[in-house]
Amino acid sequence: MPRIETPHVAMPKLSLGTWALSGADCARAVAEAIGLGYRHIDTAEMYGNEEAVGQGLRDSAVPREHLFVTTKVWWENLAAPDRALEASLKRLGLDYVDLFLIHWPNPAVPLKRTLAMMEVLKERGLCRAIGVANFTPRLLAEALATGAPIAANQVEYHVMLGQDPLLALCRAHGVVLTAYSPLGKGGLVDHPVLAAIGAKHGVSGAQVALAGLLEQDMVAAIPKSARVENMRANLAALSLRLDEADRAAIAALPKDRRFVNPAFAPDWRH
Numbered sequence: 001m002p003r004i005e006t007p008h009v010a011m012p013k014l015s016l017g018t019w020a021l022s023g024a025d026c027a028r029a030v031a032e033a034i035g036l037g038y039r040h041i042d043t044a045e046m047y048g049n050e051e052a053v054g055q056g057l058r059d060s061a062v063p064r065e066h067l068f069v070t071t072k073v074w075w076e077n078l079a080a081p082d083r084a085l086e087a088s089l090k091r092l093g094l095d096y097v098d099l100f101l102i103h104w105p106n107p108a109v110p111l112k113r114t115l116a117m118m119e120v121l122k123e124r125g126l127c128r129a130i131g132v133a134n135f136t137p138r139l140l141a142e143a144l145a146t147g148a149p150i151a152a153n154q155v156e157y158h159v160m161l162g163q164d165p166l167l168a169l170c171r172a173h174g175v176v177l178t179a180y181s182p183l184g185k186g187g188l189v190d191h192p193v194l195a196a197i198g199a200k201h202g203v204s205g206a207q208v209a210l211a212g213l214l215e216q217d218m219v220a221a222i223p224k225s226a227r228v229e230n231m232r233a234n235l236a237a238l239s240l241r242l243d244e245a246d247r248a249a250i251a252a253l254p255k256d257r258r259f260v261n262p263a264f265a266p267d268w269r270h
Helices: 023-036 050-060 081-092 111-123 137-145 164-172 192-201 205-214 228-239 244-251
Strands: 003-005 010-012 040-042 068-073 099-102 130-133 150-156 176-180 219-221
Touching (some): 023 040, 023 228, 050 068, 050 081, 068 081, 081 111, 099 150, 111 130, 130 176, 137 150, 150 164, 164 176, 192 205, 205 228, 205 244
Parallel strands (some): 068 099, 176 219
């Protein structure tokens, strides 16, 4: 599994996302993904599945030191990220996570204070790296200005949602941009442009969409899947090589299709 290495983190390029997975199905999916070669599992306290993720990690029988686990503190709990992480670790059955993220920004809670508390958690060894999620370029710049060691920013990113300004900022500061919903919550898998590119290479349109992200510098992706055949297909996207005509066709697609936009989301324009 290729990794992105920065001064703050060494993160596998491809992860298993677990949003909306739960119970035995979630535990099975995690164990199966690890058995196939995945080494990064992404969860969050809000997902309500950390216990199941932890069970899947144990069922995989792969030593903890060979796995990379991400969890997140919910935006309503940013005043006490220490309590949130300690509760997450208990549910996961782990002594530490590899990456601990602010799940969504919360303008009512001072960002500098939250990040300072997360740095202490890192120093205590409860997390190996810290970062943010759903931060716009302005918010990421604000986080970086605190001096906190921001390792990653997890945001919605796919072939029909552009993130060029954010990606440029991430690259300039050694921050990994982790793409969630890289297949547009499944809404891109049958797109005719992607399907045509896939037909040329003997792969699916979904694999084309994923490869378009994975080939980018400083970009990781966390597609969710509960099916082994889809997990295998996502892994295979790591070795798919797009050509310049493919990239031009992808670049010509609209870049304003957002699938995740809750009421508490930040102003994406800034």
